[in-house]
Amino acid sequence: MKMKKTDIGVVVFMYAVCAFFYFHMTKLKASSQTYPRFTIILLFGLTTLYLIQMLVAAKKHGVESGVDVVFKDFQPKQFFVCLAATILYLVCIYFFGFYISTVIFMAAVLLYLRVPPLFTVITIVVIVALIFFAFQKFLGVKLPVGTVIKALQK
Amino acid sequence: MLETLSLMGAGFLNALTPINLLMMAGGVAMGIIIGCMPGLSAAMGVALMLPMTFTMKPETGLIVLGAIYCGAIFGGSISAILIHTPGTPASAATAIEGYQMTLRGQAGKALFTACYASFWGGLLSCISLYFFSPLLAKLTLKFMSAEYFWLSIFGLTIIAGVSSKSIVKGLMSGALGMLISTIGLDPITGVKRFMPSSYFAEGINTTCALIGLFSMSQVFILAEKKIKARAQATKFTDKMSLTREERKTIRPTIFRSWIIGNLIGILPGAGASIACFLGYNTSRQFSKHKEQFGKGSIEGVAGSEAANNAVTGGSLIPTLTLGIPGESVTAVLMGGLVIQGLTPGPELFGKYAPMTYTFFAGFVLVQFFMLGIGLLGCRGFAQISRLSDAILIPCVTVLCFVGSYAIHKNIMDIVVMLSFGVLGYLMRKLDLNTAAVVLALILGPIGEKGLRNALRTSRGSISVLFSSVVCWVLIALCIFGILSPIFMNRLEKKAEKEAADATGANVEQLTEEDSV
Numbered sequence: 001m002k003m004k005k006t007d008i009g010v011v012v013f014m015y016a017v018c019a020f021f022y023f024h025m026t027k028l029k030a031s032s033q034t035y036p037r038f039t040i041i042l043l044f045g046l047t048t049l050y051l052i053q054m055l056v057a058a059k060k061h062g063v064e065s066g067v068d069v070v071f072k073d074f075q076p077k078q079f080f081v082c083l084a085a086t087i088l089y090l091v092c093i094y095f096f097g098f099y100i101s102t103v104i105f106m107a108a109v110l111l112y113l114r115v116p117p118l119f120t121v122i123t124i125v126v127i128v129a130l131i132f133f134a135f136q137k138f139l140g141v142k143l144p145v146g147t148v149i150k151a152l153q154k
Numbered sequence: 155m156l157e158t159l160s161l162m163g164a165g166f167l168n169a170l171t172p173i174n175l176l177m178m179a180g181g182v183a184m185g186i187i188i189g190c191m192p193g194l195s196a197a198m199g200v201a202l203m204l205p206m207t208f209t210m211k212p213e214t215g216l217i218v219l220g221a222i223y224c225g226a227i228f229g230g231s232i233s234a235i236l237i238h239t240p241g242t243p244a245s246a247a248t249a250i251e252g253y254q255m256t257l258r259g260q261a262g263k264a265l266f267t268a269c270y271a272s273f274w275g276g277l278l279s280c281i282s283l284y285f286f287s288p289l290l291a292k293l294t295l296k297f298m299s300a301e302y303f304w305l306s307i308f309g310l311t312i313i314a315g316v317s318s319k320s321i322v323k324g325l326m327s328g329a330l331g332m333l334i335s336t337i338g339l340d341p342i343t344g345v346k347r348f349m350p351s352s353y354f355a356e357g358i359n360t361t362c363a364l365i366g367l368f369s370m371s372q373v374f375i376l377a378e379k380k381i382k383a384r385a386q387a388t389k390f391t392d393k394m395s396l397t398r399e400e401r402k403t404i405r406p407t408i409f410r411s412w413i414i415g416n417l418i419g420i421l422p423g424a425g426a427s428i429a430c431f432l433g434y435n436t437s438r439q440f441s442k443h444k445e446q447f448g449k450g451s452i453e454g455v456a457g458s459e460a461a462n463n464a465v466t467g468g469s470l471i472p473t474l475t476l477g478i479p480g481e482s483v484t485a486v487l488m489g490g491l492v493i494q495g496l497t498p499g500p501e502l503f504g505k506y507a508p509m510t511y512t513f514f515a516g517f518v519l520v521q522f523f524m525l526g527i528g529l530l531g532c533r534g535f536a537q538i539s540r541l542s543d544a545i546l547i548p549c550v551t552v553l554c555f556v557g558s559y560a561i562h563k564n565i566m567d568i569v570v571m572l573s574f575g576v577l578g579y580l581m582r583k584l585d586l587n588t589a590a591v592v593l594a595l596i597l598g599p600i601g602e603k604g605l606r607n608a609l610r611t612s613r614g615s616i617s618v619l620f621s622s623v624v625c626w627v628l629i630a631l632c633i634f635g636i637l638s639p640i641f642m643n644r645l646e647k648k649a650e651k652e653a654a655d656a657t658g659a660n661v662e663q664l665t666e667e668d669s670v
Contacts (some may be wrong), residue, residue: 010584014326021333024348033343034609035602036336043329070583074378082377086551090568098556106548113381113544114658123545131556139209141560 331594374443419468433461
């Protein structure tokens with residue numbers, strides 16, 4: 001099997017994690033270092049082993065990008081719109097509370113993904129009702145109201 | 155013996171309370187819905203529903219999770235039979251014969267066979283759950299600190315190897331999870347470790363990590379692909395039943411598949427996706443009507459479905475007794491157990507025996523609900539299985555958000571869940587193992603306590619880790635855990651190849667659905 005260039009990212013990420021934890025570990029008391037040290041050595045060793053495997057594969061079979069396999073059929077616009085909407089949804093919950101944000105988020109994403117308006121409305125009503133009855137009524141979870149709504153209520 | 159029988163009886167009485175019965179029905183229905191939707195996996199469903207069980211009694215919560223698990227494994231067969239797309243990888247072999255039966259106008263018969271075989275597979279698997287669990291749990295009484303350390307390593311080697319294409323990558327994922335598990339207060343000295351804020355004092359919230367790694371990451375996987383219209387589910391008009399002769403034909407198949415599925419389930423590291431192919435192949439080998447295979451054989455459907463559902467009871471044995479889940483779903487189930495404040499091992503069969511036996515009884519009753527709901531609701535579930543990814547993406551996102559928030563009613567939990575969602579997505583894209591991270595988050599603290607207590611008693615000498623026979627047995631099992639994927643992969647490939655050779659079906663296409 002050829003070495004994939006995308007795996008370089010995996011190795012770099014793992015070494016970075018090791019370095020980060022090692023740097024912070026040195027500030028700890030000796031007794032608290034035992035287990036983190038063990039896991040850092042383990043991760044470092046395994047990553048190095050994988051690096052060696054990669055290099056052997058590169059020498060024997062050559063190198064390939066790997067991006068075309070990892071991101072096969074990738075729809076960048078759709079993916080990043082959904083990701084951005086998810087992050088905005090989180091921010092919106094903090095300011096406007098759970099229910100308002102959920103309705104806005106679901107409507108935006110469903111319409112963007114070309115779900116017909118009638119199905120959009122039905123989906124939103126079903127999900128909001130499910131959460132209201134299952135979480136708020138049955139489990140007694142108080143869902144976030146939002147700082148803006150709280151301020152307006154005062 | 156008498157004590158066990160009385161515990162079993164009491165377990166059934168507890169399980170038969172109206173709330174437990176209601177939860178079983180709801181859990182099975184939810185599981186079937188999740189299972190029949192291609193793109194959603196059993197592990198994802200159990201992770202998503204985990205927060206719902208927090209406020210329930212531990213036994214009720216576990217029954218719900220068990221019901222979702224069983225329902226999802228069976229649910230995968232509905233879309234496999236009707237739209238030739240297995241809802242979960244565990245039903246890949248069912249699609250071969252099941253869809254052929256649908257094309258022949260026997261969809262009702264195929265669905266009945268799947269439901270009937272799943273019921274018997276699941277029900278019979280409970281026998282081993284009752285008998286082997288207490289015995290294996292007693293074994294762990296001999297475990298000291300060093301043994302617990304090795305046990306945690308063994309658990310990781312098993313799951314890291316199994317669900318990964320590369321064993322080293324799987325182990326790297328486990329080590330990464332172990333490192334993440336050290337975030338928070340030192341469990342022995344109380345010193346702050348790697349904490350950016352006091353929110354992380356108790357470490358990373360396992361449930362948030364679970365939801366992120368299994369459910370939120372799946373949302374991102376769905377969001378990156380072009381939204382496609384699903385194939386039309388075949389409307390079937392034939393009666394959902396089998397003749398007495400047909401039932402007699404599939405009886406030995408179900409029995410054989412139960413043995414296969416159960417053994418595969420007990421063996422940590424093997425899962426329902428392997429069992430279904432082995433069950434299918436064995437049914438073909440022993441069949442008196444080999445010519446029907448590839449053209450729609452009820453024995454093929456029964457063999458695959460009985461085997462994958464027989465895995466459920468078997469896989470709970472190492473999970474509940476040793477704390478070693480053999481696959482992703484049981485790793486999530488174990489998360490549910492730990493979150494309820496319960497530790498797998500002898501305590502579950504001693505101090506918490508009434509709860510454990512109630513769960514076992516609930517697991518038995520769940521099979522009956524699966525049979526009833528499965529038979530009555532097949533037509534409805536078939537329509538749900540066609541639900542577009544465009545609808546699933548925002549719905550699952552909202553459930554991930556509300557689920558992670560419900561735990562401590564803290565928005566930071568959603569941030570953690572989302573972060574693990576992104577991490578899980580990248581890990582899955584790069585063939586790293588999310589299940590190993592989750593398991594490491596659960597087993598990490600057990601391993602740390604074991605290692606440090608062992609070193610403290612030996613005044614820092616690591617020889618304590620090699621001082622007992624049990625330690626050496628566990629070390630040997632760790633080596634087996636690392637090497638077993640090679641054997642398991644060969645076994646799965648062989649079973650798939652045999653199925654493909656015999657029927658001409660494109661097994662690769664059926665199994666390519668990514669599973670968590």
